[in-house]
Amino acid sequence: MTARTDLAAHLASLDLPQGLTQTLTIAAAACVEIRKIVSGGALVGALGASGAVNVQDEEQKKLDVISNDVLTDRLLACPAVAGVASEEMDTVQPATNPAGEYLVLFDPLDGSSNIDINAPVGTIVSVLKSPSATPTEADFLQSGRQQVAALYAVYAGQAMLVLTTGKGVAGFTLSHDGEWLMTHEDVRIPADTKEFAINMSNQRHWAESVQRYVDGCLQGADGPRGKNFNMRWVAAMVADVHRILMRGGVFLYPWDKREPNKPGKLRLMYEGNPMSFLVEQAGGKSTTDGKQAIMDVTPTELHQRVPVVLGSANEVDQIAAA
Numbered sequence: 001m002t003a004r005t006d007l008a009a010h011l012a013s014l015d016l017p018q019g020l021t022q023t024l025t026i027a028a029a030a031c032v033e034i035r036k037i038v039s040g041g042a043l044v045g046a047l048g049a050s051g052a053v054n055v056q057d058e059e060q061k062k063l064d065v066i067s068n069d070v071l072t073d074r075l076l077a078c079p080a081v082a083g084v085a086s087e088e089m090d091t092v093q094p095a096t097n098p099a100g101e102y103l104v105l106f107d108p109l110d111g112s113s114n115i116d117i118n119a120p121v122g123t124i125v126s127v128l129k130s131p132s133a134t135p136t137e138a139d140f141l142q143s144g145r146q147q148v149a150a151l152y153a154v155y156a157g158q159a160m161l162v163l164t165t166g167k168g169v170a171g172f173t174l175s176h177d178g179e180w181l182m183t184h185e186d187v188r189i190p191a192d193t194k195e196f197a198i199n200m201s202n203q204r205h206w207a208e209s210v211q212r213y214v215d216g217c218l219q220g221a222d223g224p225r226g227k228n229f230n231m232r233w234v235a236a237m238v239a240d241v242h243r244i245l246m247r248g249g250v251f252l253y254p255w256d257k258r259e260p261n262k263p264g265k266l267r268l269m270y271e272g273n274p275m276s277f278l279v280e281q282a283g284g285k286s287t288t289d290g291k292q293a294i295m296d297v298t299p300t301e302l303h304q305r306v307p308v309v310l311g312s313a314n315e316v317d318q319i320a321a322a
């Protein structure tokens with residue numbers, strides 16, 4: 001059997017700046033640590049609430065806090081990192097690395113409501129160039145187009161890490177020896193699909209266009225789309241997007257009428273941008289509404305929310321036209 005390419009060999013083949021390779025290597029190793037803690041579950045005290053709330057007023061789970069600490073500690077100790085920002089921290093954390101060149105933004109544990117029921121969760125990471133070795137919050141507010149890398153790790157039956165540095169998308173599976181080995185060399189999202197993902201319990205709050213789109217899917221072969229659709233909702237964006245990268249589909253977390261001034265639930269800097277980079281690099285589309293690319297949104301706040309409509313290109317176009 002020929003040996004598989006490991007993450008280190010893949011990064012070397014991409015001819016990246018040394019500091020970026022170092023940053024991605026550390027982020028990927030932190031994901032292995034988090035995977036071990038997720039796998040330990042109740043045995044390692046990883047389940048349940050932490051008793052605290054984050055800056056977005058959401059209850060923090062113990063695993064949100066533990067994962068955040070692992071990523072923050074490891075990345076701030078990486079000489080190439082100038083600073084980090086996280087969904088779980090109020091403010092940015094500058095490093096004290098004189099040669100720091102990269103900013104790393106992350107959702108340390110995505111799909112928090114899945115932790116206690118042993119369903120898939122993950123980690124999402126976005127990497128930007130830092131304008132300075134002593135960055136301020138304003139330095140982090142770069143659009144998704146400025147990202148130099150994005151990755152996620154999904155902790156499910158298998159742990160997988162999916163990465164882009166702007167030259168396509170590669171997927172790695174965690175071996176029993178704790179190594180990320182390439183199993184998916186060139187991930188491509190099919191342009192067409194018969195599968196959509198949305199939290200249907202919010203239906204009455206959606207905009208008319210989203211109602212029309214989903215209604216068309218539900219009518220199946222008897223309706224305007226002329227084909228039957230299936231629906232999936234893992235309640236962890238990382239796992240829903242992973243499914244789309246593996247076999248196509250669309251994922252929607254749209255704006256809704258409940259809080260008209262709140263753009264959506266998901267966060268631009270930690271969820272929207274890194275997932276959009278991966279989806280676009282795999283040939284899909286990632287938008288706020290079927291039309292406007294998420295990566296073109298100019299960020300104004302660190303914890304900014306964004307509506308998300310992403311996935312198979314032709315299906316995203318259907319949503320735009322609904």
Ligand SMILES: O=P(O)(O)OC[C@H]1O[C@](O)(COP(=O)(O)O)[C@@H](O)[C@@H]1O
Nearest residue numbers: 107109110111112199235236237238
């Ligand atoms: O509770 P809902 O509406 O199903 O929301 C699920 C969505 O919320 C999230 O869990 C938010 O992420 P966090 O768990 O990182 O806060 C997404 O991963 C997921 O798509």
Ligand SMILES: [Mg+2]
Nearest residue numbers: 107110111271
């Ligand atoms: Mg999340």
Ligand SMILES: [Mg+2]
Nearest residue numbers: 107108109110
């Ligand atoms: Mg989270």
